Amino acid sequence: MANSPTGDSVADRLIRVLATFTPTRTVQTASEIGRRAQLPRSTAHRFIGELVTAGLLERDEDKRIRVGMRLWELATRSSQALRLRQAAMPSMERVQQRIREHTQLAIEEQGTALFLERLSAPDSGANVTRVAGRLPLHASSSGLVLLAFGDRDLQESILAGPLPAVSAETITDPAVLRRKLAEVRQLGHAVAPGYVEGVSTGVAVPIRDETGTVIAALSMVLRREMPVGDALVELHRAAKEIETALGAPRG
Structure with missing residues (x-):
């Protein structure tokens, strides 16, 4: 050839x-x-x-x-994404069974959130994401986590725009996005009500490797009227389990 x-x-x-x-x-x-x-x-x-x-x-x-x-x-031989997915699946399954809403695993790839896995129940709410699908980093809870804890060059590249609207509630103002990223870093998680679909709220937490670097985001897509507290507790617990499975130290 x-x-x-x-x-x-x-x-x-x-x-x-x-x-x-x-x-x-x-x-x-x-x-x-x-x-x-x-x-x-x-x-x-x-x-x-x-x-x-x-x-x-x-x-x-x-x-x-x-x-x-x-x-x-x-593509799957020695794939870091495959190793991450395998480490995450048991914890993702437990989260999905307890909360009964979409549970997702995403990484940052070429300036987007790339979804490696999604688990759903038959009665889960609306969700546009799919395995091997992508969303803009500024427009989803997973993307916000990956962006907030990503390197400065990535952040400034996204903040420079454009910031297209995925829904009527997607952040499209760079100043507002910068404040949101600071909030995500302070809280240790992202909550994105209506950013992708008006009827849903995305919640996400970071997953770190043994160096403390954020390598992925674990998220759930909840019905808009649902409280986010229980989901965040389960996501944080699952993220720690996944980090341990990947060899990251506890604590």
Whole structure:
């Protein structure tokens, strides 16, 4: 798979092709992939064929294309995200069983909150997040925790804007966001009423590694009318359990 005549590398084309798949667009035709990846038709069909041969993509009985199991296998080998998820799952399950609302695990990735896991009960309230989905850091409780405890360059980059509104109550003013981040650091958790959906409140706490660095956020999405106290108690307890499972010292 050599570089193309236009100068884009194999890596460039691979990233563009894989980026055409989303949580709601899991199967596509080769032509659709080529158009969305901005590849010439002949190049797209040849390149996709090579990826299918390599097992990174798969072709179904209708000749439509989906992400291949080989890509999943390679991506999860020695994955820090997988290790974090495995350490978090027992505690997440206990939290979800006790509170009976959406329980989520997120990390900061390329300036967004990337959700690694979500547990839900059949009667849980509204929630737009999904596994492998993303939200802006300023617009969710998980994102606020990751941003508040993130490095200064990340904070200033997000504060520089734009701060798009996900709902009518999302913080879009940099000065207000700066005060909110200071509040999160002081309290040790984030409460985000209506920031993503007007009917829900997000609550989140940090998860730290053995150096004390915040590496993830553990959150719940509650119905707007629910008190947040019990959820925060359970989340803080679970975060400590996860930190211990990851090898962080107690205390």
